[in-house]
Amino acid sequence: MPDATFLDSTELVLNMGPQHPSTHGVLRVILKLDGERVLGTDCVIGYLHRGVEKIAENRTYAQFNPYVDRMDYVAAVSNGLGYCLAVEKLLNTEAPARAQVVRVILTELNRIASHLLWLGTHALDIGAITPVFYCFREREEALHIFEQYCGARLTTHAFRIGGLQYETYDGFERDVQAFCDMFLAKVDEYEELLTNNRIWVGRLQNVGVLSADECKEYGVTGPVLRAAGVKWDLRKAQPYSGYEKYQFDIPTRQNGDTYDRYIVRMQEMRQSVRILRQAVGNLHEGPIMAKVPKVMKPPVGEAYVSIEAPKGELGYYIVSDGSVQPYRVRVRPPSFVNLQALDRMVRGALIADVVAVIGTLDIVLGEVDR
Amino acid sequence: MGKLLKKIFLVDLFQGLRVTFRSQNPRSIVTEQYPAERPRIAERYRGAPRMNTNPETGESLCIGCNLCALACPESLIVMTSERNEKTKRKELATYTFDLSRCMFCGLCEDACPTDALELTQDFELATYTREGQIWDRKMLEEGPRPTRYKW
Ligand code: SF4
Numbered sequence: 001m002p003d004a005t006f007l008d009s010t011e012l013v014l015n016m017g018p019q020h021p022s023t024h025g026v027l028r029v030i031l032k033l034d035g036e037r038v039l040g041t042d043c044v045i046g047y048l049h050r051g052v053e054k055i056a057e058n059r060t061y062a063q064f065n066p067y068v069d070r071m072d073y074v075a076a077v078s079n080g081l082g083y084c085l086a087v088e089k090l091l092n093t094e095a096p097a098r099a100q101v102v103r104v105i106l107t108e109l110n111r112i113a114s115h116l117l118w119l120g121t122h123a124l125d126i127g128a129i130t131p132v133f134y135c136f137r138e139r140e141e142a143l144h145i146f147e148q149y150c151g152a153r154l155t156t157h158a159f160r161i162g163g164l165q166y167e168t169y170d171g172f173e174r175d176v177q178a179f180c181d182m183f184l185a186k187v188d189e190y191e192e193l194l195t196n197n198r199i200w201v202g203r204l205q206n207v208g209v210l211s212a213d214e215c216k217e218y219g220v221t222g223p224v225l226r227a228a229g230v231k232w233d234l235r236k237a238q239p240y241s242g243y244e245k246y247q248f249d250i251p252t253r254q255n256g257d258t259y260d261r262y263i264v265r266m267q268e269m270r271q272s273v274r275i276l277r278q279a280v281g282n283l284h285e286g287p288i289m290a291k292v293p294k295v296m297k298p299p300v301g302e303a304y305v306s307i308e309a310p311k312g313e314l315g316y317y318i319v320s321d322g323s324v325q326p327y328r329v330r331v332r333p334p335s336f337v338n339l340q341a342l343d344r345m346v347r348g349a350l351i352a353d354v355v356a357v358i359g360t361l362d363i364v365l366g367e368v369d370r
Numbered sequence: 371m372g373k374l375l376k377k378i379f380l381v382d383l384f385q386g387l388r389v390t391f392r393s394q395n396p397r398s399i400v401t402e403q404y405p406a407e408r409p410r411i412a413e414r415y416r417g418a419p420r421m422n423t424n425p426e427t428g429e430s431l432c433i434g435c436n437l438c439a440l441a442c443p444e445s446l447i448v449m450t451s452e453r454n455e456k457t458k459r460k461e462l463a464t465y466t467f468d469l470s471r472c473m474f475c476g477l478c479e480d481a482c483p484t485d486a487l488e489l490t491q492d493f494e495l496a497t498y499t500r501e502g503q504i505w506d507r508k509m510l511e512e513g514p515r516p517t518r519y520k521w
């Protein structure tokens with residue numbers, strides 16, 4: 001790794017972003033360059049800071065629920081699940097069995113939708129324009145199920161503390177089943193487009209390598225960690241919402257480069273379909289809401305719940321002082337933590353690789369800045 | 371050897387092109403032609419608010435309980451109620467709904483005990499002014515009025 005410029009020429013400082021299309025939002029990366037080579041990076045974040053954690057202190061527990069959708073807006077359902085589980089832990093209740101199954105179905109659909117958005121935009125960054133249209137075509141189907149279920153496509157507010165607000169609509173099972181049947185062939189289609197494509201392979205292989213030890217040092221989670229060969233998935237490691245009942249594999253790869261992360265995410269989508277199939281078969285009649293008081297006043301205490309969001313470990317740490325409003329809500333966003341590895345991944349690489357690496361980290365700036 | 375031949379004959383690229391050509395069928399066009407064609411909106415869609423009235427008497431279903439205003443995280447619903455001396459019941463006096471701050475979370479709708487307040491499937495909410503986003507009771511009951519603009 002070079003630490004001085006070629007022939008001691010002056011290093012070039014370049015701003016990438018915040019309006020750069022490949023930074024996926026408003027991330028500003030200050031690149032220190034020697035020609036095309038990156039000597040170091042500085043990330044400037046906070047352009048999308050809305051103070052979500054502070055807002056939580058002025059809202060009741062139920063009122064804060066829609067705000068968490070606006071952190072990782074690509075995977076709003078997962079955010080809602082994490083928050084609801086954390087408050088349920090504080091209240092010492094659990095959602096009924098039917099609610100848990102519906103939660104699993106929706107979060108897995110959301111994982112697919114999130115990965116599809118990632119795949120489309122990542123391919124777009126690399127220069128493959130076609131996949132994004134196909135990805136959005138399928139993502140639309142998933143979003144339509146959300147819309148029919150809870151009335152919104154993106155910021156869903158699908159779950160409530162203690163269970164669900166809405167009963168599934170007529171034909172919910174049929175729609176999810178149809179999605180599963182349709183979707184696997186589509187994943188094959190994306191793979192046909194990309195997996196063997198020489199440009200795709202050339203641009204991704206051995207780019208942004210992050211070894212397993214480095215991942216652990218940075219606290220990186222999710223597909224990035226699994227691509228480095230660590231079999232760690234919170235759905236298996238500390239099951240929540242009844243994930244222990246479903247059979248699925250944790251896809252891993254060895255090299256920890258951008259190509260492996262692509263493969264891992266593609267396989268994750270297939271595994272999600274597997275979970276969806278089992279969950280739909282598992283959907284039995286029953287109540288959908290646990291007994292929670294209308295005015296929630298959790299006992300004094302604290303709770304930390306983390307779930308496997310599409311991007312990694314998403315944690316909610318909530319401190320209650322016994323009043324109707326949380327004393328403190330802290331979010332452990334996977335995007336923010338994963339972004340910290342950017343500098344390590346792009347040092348010594350070319351500028352074009354920075355684009356690939358930002359894409360492969362799958363960050364959502366709404367979640368990084370909160 | 372096979373690998374080299376595959377490389378020379380651009381197998382990987384033609385593989386991808388096959389997918390693209392398979393999608394050239396005009397029947398597989400999925401783009402919604404939005405203004406010409408109405409999008410499919412789900413029944414439960416949370417869009418523009420509406421204040422429901424009793425279809426027979428035309429009376430508002432709202433009982434002035436203020437629960438929606440309390441449930442709203444953004445505190446954007448402001449309502450006043452007054453006591454009807456004849457029926458000795460609380461009645462809605464004024465009601466404003468500031469759409470510009472609404473995030474369509476549906477909490478107000480869930481809180482309403484009489485299904486008076488409802489979020490409808492109407493999603494076209496653009497106005498030329500900010501004031502146009504503040505809906506009063508009349509607008510909530512009758513739907514938005516078409517605005518005339520002077521050029
Ligand atoms: S939808 Fe949500 S934000 Fe909008 S008025 Fe109702 S409670 Fe408030």
Ligand code: SF4
Pocket residue numbers: 431432433434435436437438439449481482483484485486487
């Ligand atoms: S909750 Fe319903 S009945 Fe009560 S004030 Fe609001 S709209 Fe009226």
